[in-house]
Amino acid sequence: MSKDKKVMNELKSLIYTQLSKKYNKCLWPKSDCTKDCINAHSIQNSQILDQLASNNHVFMAVAKQNLNTEREIEFKKVGRNKATTFTGLCREHDSQLFRPIDVNKFDSSNEEQKFLIAYRSVLRELHTRIKAARDLQTICQKSVELGKCDPNNLEDPIMLRATLALANAYDLYKYKYVYDKLYNSNSFTKIEHKCIRIERNCPLAVSSLFDPIKSIIVEKRPEPKFIVINVFPQKKDTIILLSYLKDHQKDLRPYANEIINATGEDRLYLLSKTILRYCENFVISLEHFNRFSEAKKDAIKKFYLATVTQIDLDQDDENLMLF
Ligand SMILES: [Zn+2]
Incomplete structure (x- = not known):
């Protein structure tokens, strides 16, 4: 085996x-808690996953761990x-x-519940x-x-990815701090x-967030403003919950309204594209998929893959409807 191949294998294994x-x-x-963590559910288990799972399984988009190919x-x-x-x-x-x-x-008039979701x-x-x-x-x-x-070259693709990942984590760390303060003061x-609430069966559940503005002005790196998105079934209905800080409402309300004010199939289609474009934390029922x-x-x-690198990619295709 050549030296270079050996080095690459060592790196891949790491x-x-x-x-x-x-x-x-x-x-x-x-407070600072050092106890061992459990596998905490980000999507409610007994009410939501229960409705979507067959034989205790659901479908999820998972990145293939293969470093040799695209x-x-x-x-x-997934269980x-x-x-x-x-x-x-x-x-x-x-x-x-x-x-x-x-x-x-779930009670849509309960502020504490919506906050916690x-x-x-x-x-x-x-x-x-x-x-x-x-x-x-x-x-x-x-x-x-x-x-x-090359650690001295910020443009080195590995350096660049590591630096961006740190910046992304820091952005959310600051954002979570705002939620912490709101939680601690009720x-x-x-x-x-x-x-x-839409009177229609919901075949999927989402718990995620996205910054619709940053995706447009990437070079300026403004303060991130997130819309938290949750979609889930409740009995025979679909619940869509979009949440954002009131401090950000001027900037984010138009994006939220675009989905909320659409009607019928259009609204679900728009929602489907939003989920595929921005979210990885969603599940779909086996039966439906x-x-x-x-x-x-x-x-x-x-579409899901292409929008990882081209977040603004827009194309219309009825196949992207997830509902
Ligand atoms: Zn704890």
């Missing part, structure tokens, strides 16, 4: 090992106790934080971003050691929510 390592840190907002994703069957979970809360604090939404039925999405996203930053830093360091990355009404034609599955995968 990457696989690093990505499979858990990031275990309780994100409880009231980036690929597949929709994979409901693994799907959308994150190791960002200990048992005690997960239950203490989210009891009001875990034991009660959005807060859970923020915590999961922060956990994901910190893990990505940690992993990329480690990979970057090893690449420098092996002579595969200031639930500082968040504006747009919530609608299996009814999709191969062409439809293909179009969904292609």
Whole structure:
């Protein structure tokens, strides 16, 4: 084996090992907690996943861990106790934080419930971003050691990815801090929510957030302004919940209204494209996904992948309808 191949194999093996390592840190907002974390559900388990799972499984978009080929994703069957979970809360604090939404039925007039649903999405996203930053830093360091990355060149693709991952994690760290303060002072009404109920079966669930502005002005790196998006079934209806800080309402309301004020199939189509463009934390019921034609599955995968690098890519294709 050539020396270069040996070096690449060493690096690849480190990457696989690093990505499979858990990031275990309780994100409880009231004090520093060092207890072991559980697989906390970001999408409610007993009410929501229960409605979507068949034989305890759902479909999720999962990136294929193959470093030899181009980036690929597949929709994979995932057990409901693994799907959308994150190791960002200990048992005690997960239950203490989210009891009001875990034991009660969703009530769209309850400010605390809506706040907690959005807060859970923020915590999961922060956990994901910190893990990505940690992993990329480690990979970057090893690449420098092996002579595969130039630490003095910020344009080096590995350096660039590691730096961006850190910046993304820091953005969300600051954002989560705002939610922490609101939680600690019971200031639930500082968040504006747009919530609608559609009388239609919901075949999927989402818990995520996105910054629709940053995607347009990338070079200026403004303060991130996020819309937290949750979509889930409640019995025979679909609930859409969009949440953002009241301080950001002037900038974000038009984006939220675009979805909320659309009607009928248009609204669900717009929502589908938003989910595929910005979110990775969503699940689809097996029954529903299996009814999709191969062409439809293909179009969904292609759009999902293409928008990872071209966030503004717009194309109209009825196959992108997820409902
Ligand atoms: Zn804890």
